[in-house]
Amino acid sequence: MIKKAVLPAAGLGTRFLPATKASPKEMLPIVDKPMIQYAVEEAESCGIREFVIITGKNKRSIEDHFDSSVALEENLKQAGKETLLDEINRHRHLAFAYIRQGRPLGLGHAIECAKPFVQNEPFVVSLSDDIIDPDDTLLADMIEIFNTYQSPVVALEEVPESEVHKYGIIKGIHVKSDLYKIESLIEKPAREESPSNLAVIGRYILTPDIFDILEEMPPGRAGEYQLTDALNGLLAKRDIYGLIYRGARYDAGDKFGFLQATINLALKRPDFSDQLKEYIVSTAEKLR
Ligand code: G1P
Secondary structure (H helix, E strand, O other): OOEEEEOOOOOOOOOOOOOOOOHHHHHHEOOOOHHHHHHHHHHHHOOEEEEEEEEOOOOOHHHHHOOHHHHHHHHHOOOOOOOHHHHHHHHOOEEEEEOOOOOOOOHHHHHHHHHHHHHHOOEEEOOOEEEOOOOOOOOHHHHHHEEEEEEEEEEEOOOOOHHHHHHHEEEEEEEEEEEEEEEEEEEEOOHOOOOOOOEEEEEEEEEOOHHHHHOOOOOOOHHHHOHHHHHHHHHOOOOOEEEEEEOOEOOOOOOHHHHHHHHHHHHHHOOOOHHHHHHHHHHHHOOO
16 A cells, blocks of 8 residues: 655746745645645545655745644634635644755655655655646546556556657556557656657656665766666566556646646536636637
């Protein structure tokens, strides 16, 4: 059973400056929830109760967010705002640990930092920039594959050739329906050298033997320790599977993706979806 999730959140968020000058990118709200909360709730819906968040400078508000806030709770209680009170207390039953990455040495290094907390268990890695439609079951489906094959699983998406340079790309053998057995991976290849258009997106189920590889491997692309390289190394020891995701994913680390996530997730909100739909339609008419 998978009990732990590692959420890397140490990046500088330069694509969102000036908003991220003093606040973490992970705390930018999509509608009314910080980005990272979507990833936490997605994992929680799969039974995960322990979270290791890899942080860095200017990230304290993430810790405060998942902590209790006595003054606010008291205030809401007295004002009779029970719904909001439940909302801010909904993470009470989860455990959060924070590790500071210290130096920005890459995603592989960020995951390596989680070793003392993960220890000898399989675990989820979730990149909170990649927002998966909360009504979808990607992570649950990945966990099912992990349970069947007892092998690491990464989430994949078919991307246009013009975008392969933004992702880790796999070469794989088709197993059945949306499942691939991975033969090799390459981090952010040029279009000409890309082995496929199957891109790794920010959900992984890993086994603890990845730490041995991370500890020994040299830095890779851009001088950083790449998780993609560690997965390539792990392939020498065990099978790794990839599951194609066909639902909605928003790259909220990108400004346009962030706007798309905001609009689409707001459209799912019963409290104002009708009003927003009307607004979008009337704005589109004006733009014509
Ligand atoms: C990271 C990984 C990359 C993966 C991507 C998914 O890249 O290194 O292999 O495809 O996440 O979002 P980043 O987006 O951090 O540059």
